[in-house]
Amino acid sequence: MYLEIQNYLEDCGAYVEKQLNSKLLVIRAEYYIDLVIRMEDEKSREKVIREVRKFFRENDKEDVFDEKQVGKSLMNAALDITTLVVNISALISPVNTIDSALMGLLKK
Numbered sequence: 001m002y003l004e005i006q007n008y009l010e011d012c013g014a015y016v017e018k019q020l021n022s023k024l025l026v027i028r029a030e031y032y033i034d035l036v037i038r039m040e041d042e043k044s045r046e047k048v049i050r051e052v053r054k055f056f057r058e059n060d061k062e063d064v065f066d067e068k069q070v071g072k073s074l075m076n077a078a079l080d081i082t083t084l085v086v087n088i089s090a091l092i093s094p095v096n097t098i099d100s101a102l103m104g105l106l107k108k
Helices: 002-011 029-038 042-058 070-077 081-089 097-107
Strands: none
Touching (some): 029 081, 042 081
């Protein structure tokens, strides 16, 4: 799974930090959110994308939003990611384990 996530992120133009401990995967939060969205089924993904688009619009950054590269759009827009996660968390399905891990990290 580590290699698949790494390949996915590199295909999106992101990078994965290499650690001495090969069990650690360190990625930017923006790409983590992108990964959470990609793990959703089509119907849920569309709802989440609409909410993300609304978030960009509310912050006058809609011109940099690309629904195919949400992580890169978030980096380019320099928006508050925590607020976005709170906004989309209710739309993410409870079986999305990547989202559950993200919410666990944010609550600490």
